[in-house]
Amino acid sequence: MTRVYLDHNATASLRDEARAAMVAAMDVVGNPSSVHAEGRAAKGLVEAARADLAEALGAQGFDIVFTSGATEAAALALSAGWSRVLGSAVEHDAVAAWADRVAWETLPVGRDGRVGAVAAAPGELVAVQAANSETGVLQALELDTGGALRLVDLVQLVGRVPVALSWLPPALYMISAHKFGGPKGVGALLVPQGTDLPALLVGGGQEMGRRSGTENVVGIAGMAAAARAAMAELAGGAQERIGQFRNILESAIAAGAPETIFVGKDSDRLPNTSCLVTPGWKGETQVMAMDLAGFAVSAGSACSSGKVRASRVLGAMGYDDEAAASAIRVSLGPETTEDEVLRFAETWTAKLKRHRARAA
Known part of the structure; x- marks a missing residue:
């Protein structure tokens, strides 16, 4: 893999x-x-x-x-x-x-x-x-x-x-x-x-x-x-390309999971960053599921000695505890490809559907 x-x-x-x-x-x-x-x-x-x-x-x-x-x-x-x-x-x-x-x-x-x-x-x-x-x-x-x-x-x-x-x-x-x-x-x-x-x-x-x-x-x-x-x-315009891939990622996820919240979508953002909130699916669980599927993402800042907890940042922005604990961050780099973000969106959406089915 x-x-x-x-x-x-x-x-x-x-x-x-x-x-x-x-x-x-x-x-x-x-x-x-x-x-x-x-x-x-x-x-x-x-x-x-x-x-x-x-x-x-x-x-x-x-x-x-x-x-x-x-x-x-x-x-x-x-x-x-x-x-x-x-x-x-x-x-x-x-x-x-x-x-x-x-x-x-x-x-x-x-x-x-x-x-x-x-x-x-x-x-x-x-x-x-x-x-x-x-x-x-x-x-x-x-x-x-x-x-x-x-x-x-x-x-x-x-x-x-x-x-x-x-x-x-x-x-x-x-x-x-x-x-x-x-x-x-x-x-x-x-x-x-x-x-x-x-x-x-x-x-x-x-x-x-x-x-x-x-x-x-x-x-x-x-x-x-x-x-x-x-x-x-x-x-040379590399970040413009990365921003396009970020938008492709968010569009693909929105199509498969319209309930997903894209934090800061209406604000000026870094072109490489997408913060996804899916209430009811803990960020920690998402990170582990995607890791097993071959994708490295995070549930927030990586500078807290490996701790995974509800996002203090999202809490400050007015999100409730459930939402703040249900966020992941996807951040792209110069080597990221369109195929990779589409594969991520497809895999993540399938994992979400499986989680919903188990919780039903």
């Missing part, structure tokens, strides 16, 4: 360009903090990657601080002693988990999953996920925060929606390499130059004094290569 991977929001396939860059970086022996030729060679790889990321993201005027991933990037931003943090009710756990650790106020969202007006002030931080990892719903990157700095989670957006950060209001931006075809375990926080942001990890003073510890040269090289490739792919 040939398996079909439809969980790209959890992690994307490693790009060939990233793999090649990482293999090359493995042969660079020096520590980037060493002053000899070998150290300078390693430092050169790190700085070249920093420049490539700035170009790929349109991030001129930002300090790019390399981290172990978006969770650490969020921690670096959120631990900076803000007088108040306002975070949307649909933030990723990497941000939402700070609600008990800082002066936190939750920003409600509407049925469409979007944040409305925000009343904040200088010295405060407003955390908003640019693209929700479960529903794909997009927030306004130009959100007016009344002079407060924003922390913007770009994890799901990079490589899927065009963005140039230098065109947007100043903000802290967090990214994670493995979401756009880079390696796992590396990410970055992009900080507007001149922003006072104390270190979370102290020690040798690497990363402009904001993140001590020897840089992950291999991972950083892979991340930059993946970003370059993802942006080239985006410019």
